[in-house]
Amino acid sequence: xxxxxxxxxxxxxxxxxxxxxxxxxxxxxxxxxxxxxxxxxxxxxxxxxxxxxxxxxxxxxxxxxxxxxxxxxxxxxxxxxxxxxxxxxxxxxxxxxxxxxxxxxxxxxxxxxxxxxxxxxxxxxxxxxxxxxxxxxxxxxxxxxxxxxxxxxxxxxxxxxxxxxxxxxxxxxxxxxxxxxxxxxxxxxxxxxxxxxxxxxxxxxxxxxxxxxxxxxxxxxxxxxxxxxxxxxxxxxxxxxxxxxxxxxxxxxxxxxxxxxx
Amino acid sequence: xxxxxxxxxxxxxxxxxxxxxxxxxxxxxxxxxxxxxxxxxxxxxxxxxxxxxxxxxxxxxxxxxxx
Numbered sequence: 001x002x003x004x005x006x007x008x009x010x011x012x013x014x015x016x017x018x019x020x021x022x023x024x025x026x027x028x029x030x031x032x033x034x035x036x037x038x039x040x041x042x043x044x045x046x047x048x049x050x051x052x053x054x055x056x057x058x059x060x061x062x063x064x065x066x067x068x069x070x071x072x073x074x075x076x077x078x079x080x081x082x083x084x085x086x087x088x089x090x091x092x093x094x095x096x097x098x099x100x101x102x103x104x105x106x107x108x109x110x111x112x113x114x115x116x117x118x119x120x121x122x123x124x125x126x127x128x129x130x131x132x133x134x135x136x137x138x139x140x141x142x143x144x145x146x147x148x149x150x151x152x153x154x155x156x157x158x159x160x161x162x163x164x165x166x167x168x169x170x171x172x173x174x175x176x177x178x179x180x181x182x183x184x185x186x187x188x189x190x191x192x193x194x195x196x197x198x199x200x201x202x203x204x205x206x207x208x209x210x211x212x213x214x215x216x217x218x219x220x221x222x223x224x225x226x227x228x229x230x231x232x233x234x235x236x237x238x239x240x241x242x243x244x245x246x247x248x249x250x251x252x253x254x255x256x257x258x259x260x261x262x
Numbered sequence: 263x264x265x266x267x268x269x270x271x272x273x274x275x276x277x278x279x280x281x282x283x284x285x286x287x288x289x290x291x292x293x294x295x296x297x298x299x300x301x302x303x304x305x306x307x308x309x310x311x312x313x314x315x316x317x318x319x320x321x322x323x324x325x326x327x328x329x
Contacts, residue, residue, distance in 0.1 A: 019327075019328060019329030020327040020328060020329075021327040021328045021329045022327065022329075023327060029327065042328055042329055043325040043326065043327065043328050044325070044326050044327065044328025044329075045296075045323050045324070045325060045326070045328075046323060046324070046326045047268040047269075047321065047322065047323055048268065048288070048290060048295055048322045048323060048324050050267065050268060050270075050288050050322070056291065056294040056324060056325070057324075057325050057326055057327055058294060058325050059294075067325075069325065070328050070329070072328055072329075085303055086296050086298065086303060086323055087296075087325075089296045089303045089305070090296055090325065091306075092325075157329065158329075184329075204329070206328075206329030207329065
């Protein structure tokens with residue numbers, strides 16, 4: 001069944017986006033991205049190390065992937081805009097994940113600065129995906145500013161604590177029209193599936209894959225979980241109830257009467 | 263001539279005249295590096311024609327792993 005996600009007119013078959021940080025080496029990263037089937041891949045922008053001959057990461061990201069530079073390191077909208085422009089100047093597309101963070105303990109994004117950066121970058125023709133603290137009104141402002149999708153955090157970056165912000169994300173999924181991509185904090189495939197079962201349009205995973213004992217196998221596990229969760233969502237999950245509802249017939253028991261249990 | 267490259271002071275050898283020369287000096291691939299010249303991004307086509315001058319501030323950045 002074809003069920004593509006569409007962001008800025010682009011058809012995306014895999015609802016698992018992956019980050020490229022924290023991998024032990026580039027070849028393992030490449031293999032993991034390939035096995036994840038991800039078509040949207042994030043990168044960061046940093047100064048070149050002038051003392052070394054650092055290999056460029058881009059050569060190890062599959063050509064078919066849409067590159068989404070993040071603005072990590074930005075503490076204000078202005079800094080995010082500067083970093084986004086540098087990313088675009090690479091000539092590798094116009095997608096950007098806005099990330100504006102000044103809180104160093106929990107790395108929680110500054111929604112207000114993120115809204116400002118969204119407005120500016122949308123005007124400049126970027127496809128803007130803001131990373132944000134789940135909040136309906138902030139998300140609405142980002143949507144009004146022209147965000148192509150909105151990326152609420154499940155829990156703080158790199159914590160592997162799962163979808164702690166579940167209720168706020170549920171409300172955003174219900175109320176926001178552009179795609180919702182749950183970003184940050186997803187530590188297990190089951191949590192990725194949970195986000196998809198809730199109706200999230202995609203998830204972004206980095207740490208849980210990159211720091212797994214076997215990143216390629218974990219990339220596969222996440223791919224399967226995201227597909228399973230999405231299929232469950234589109235199929236429609238069954239009702240839950242407090243009382244039991246027998247799955248087996250309630251007649252024809254091997255009792256003297258063959259009658260109903262009481 | 264002394265310029266600043268990625269925040270560090272850099273005394274240009276005579277061979278370094280343009281942005282292209284600077285990238286060559288550091289053995290950097292111009293297709294992979296983004297150049298900011300005095301806070302303005304310069305497009306690749308201009309690397310050979312932008313001449314460096316004293317006190318210029320150059321940022322050489324590229325993509326690295328990130329989430």
